[in-house]
Amino acid sequence: MGPEGFPELKNDTFLRAARGDETEYTPVWCMRQAGRYLPEFRETRATQDFFATCRSPKTCCELTLQPLRRFPLDAAIIFSDILVVPQALGMEVVMVPGKGPTFPEPLKEVEDLLKLRPKVDVAAELGYVFEAITLTRHRLEGKVPLIGFSGAPWTLMSYMIEGGGSNTMAKAKAWLYRHPEASHRLLHLLADLIVQYLVGQVVAGAQALQLFESHAGHLGPEQFGEFALPYLRDIVQRVKSRLEEAALPAVPMIVFAKDAHYALEELARSGYDVVGLDWTIQPREARERTGPCVTLQGNLDPCALYAPKERIGELVKTMLEGFGTQRYIANLGHGLYPDVSPEHVGAFVEAVHTHSRHLSRHK
Numbered sequence: 001m002g003p004e005g006f007p008e009l010k011n012d013t014f015l016r017a018a019r020g021d022e023t024e025y026t027p028v029w030c031m032r033q034a035g036r037y038l039p040e041f042r043e044t045r046a047t048q049d050f051f052a053t054c055r056s057p058k059t060c061c062e063l064t065l066q067p068l069r070r071f072p073l074d075a076a077i078i079f080s081d082i083l084v085v086p087q088a089l090g091m092e093v094v095m096v097p098g099k100g101p102t103f104p105e106p107l108k109e110v111e112d113l114l115k116l117r118p119k120v121d122v123a124a125e126l127g128y129v130f131e132a133i134t135l136t137r138h139r140l141e142g143k144v145p146l147i148g149f150s151g152a153p154w155t156l157m158s159y160m161i162e163g164g165g166s167n168t169m170a171k172a173k174a175w176l177y178r179h180p181e182a183s184h185r186l187l188h189l190l191a192d193l194i195v196q197y198l199v200g201q202v203v204a205g206a207q208a209l210q211l212f213e214s215h216a217g218h219l220g221p222e223q224f225g226e227f228a229l230p231y232l233r234d235i236v237q238r239v240k241s242r243l244e245e246a247a248l249p250a251v252p253m254i255v256f257a258k259d260a261h262y263a264l265e266e267l268a269r270s271g272y273d274v275v276g277l278d279w280t281i282q283p284r285e286a287r288e289r290t291g292p293c294v295t296l297q298g299n300l301d302p303c304a305l306y307a308p309k310e311r312i313g314e315l316v317k318t319m320l321e322g323f324g325t326q327r328y329i330a331n332l333g334h335g336l337y338p339d340v341s342p343e344h345v346g347a348f349v350e351a352v353h354t355h356s357r358h359l360s361r362h363k
Contacts, residue, residue: 217259283322
């Protein structure tokens with residue numbers, strides 16, 4: 001048994017790469033690796049409402065473990081959703097088939113902020129996530145590390161105002177221009193809750209944390225610099241100092257700001273151990289712009305997995321040559337799509353391991 005009574009970790013390659021230590025091969029995991037592309041996932045989820053699934057620690061644990069039974073992935077990520085945070089603030093979110101997550105009563109006016117809980121009892125509202133993490137940590141039996149996560153403030157704010165997905169984020173961006181003070185109030189409220197939530201995940205057993213700024217690409221550099229980046233920095237600083245104060249493990253933290261290449265240098269210096277990248281940037285360029293002091297994660301186009309297996313292998317090899325095999329975690333540039341063949345996901349994972357071992361040996 002390791003610390004906190006959890007099983008001893010057998011494969012720490014992902015954590016070593018995240019911290020910048022040398023690895024024998026490049027570790028790999030996939031965003032949305034626990035997802036609808038797996039028939040067993042669809043079977044487990046068939047009869048249950050999406051958010052009811054999120055609130056069942058046993059089901060979340062099972063869904064988290066499913067991809068690891070099929071593929072030799074180097075990390076697990078807890079099955080949950082970023083929108084559990086707005087729910088904890090008192091907002092209703094429902095999953096509408098064919099439409100996705102929907103807020104029946106989104107924030108429309110500044111006065112609507114008064115409807116949100118000013119103080120959240122994180123253990124009471126999000127304890128089901130912590131339970132899922134603890135259970136999964138035990139059930140993993142030390143096979144690989146477990147990643148916890150949260151949405152970032154701007155991304156959550158945009159959902160809460162738009163009431164769901166949007167191509168333009170025009171309603172949420174209108175707030176930034178019309179109501180900058182109220183926007184900052186909301187972003188501060190979210191950041192405070194996210195800090196507690198992420199620290200709680202580490203207490204529960206998470207061995208790394210990822211912050212998803214999925215809607216970064218809707219902002220230009222100026223708005224990102226005012227309404228997103230300061231909160232990303234604040235969260236990583238506060239989480240790290242709280243973990244230290246509580247004598248908890250210093251876990252690596254990953255920031256994934258999709259389509260935010262305009263801020264790549266700032267993200268590399270923002271305090272995160274790992275910067276996640278989408279598929280629209282060249283690996284070599286990303287490496288040159290971020291420097292040697294940060295690990296990079298990504299960035300294969302999820303649609304590349306529709307290619308024949310041999311082609312997937314070639315694309316992986318090119319990606320590895322661009323990033324280099326060290327200070328690097330292979331992943332996709334976004335989550336796995338539901339209609340991807342599990343066999344092709346397996347080919348991706350295997351190609352990363354095979355080619356990175358070969359490149360490391362022949363450096």
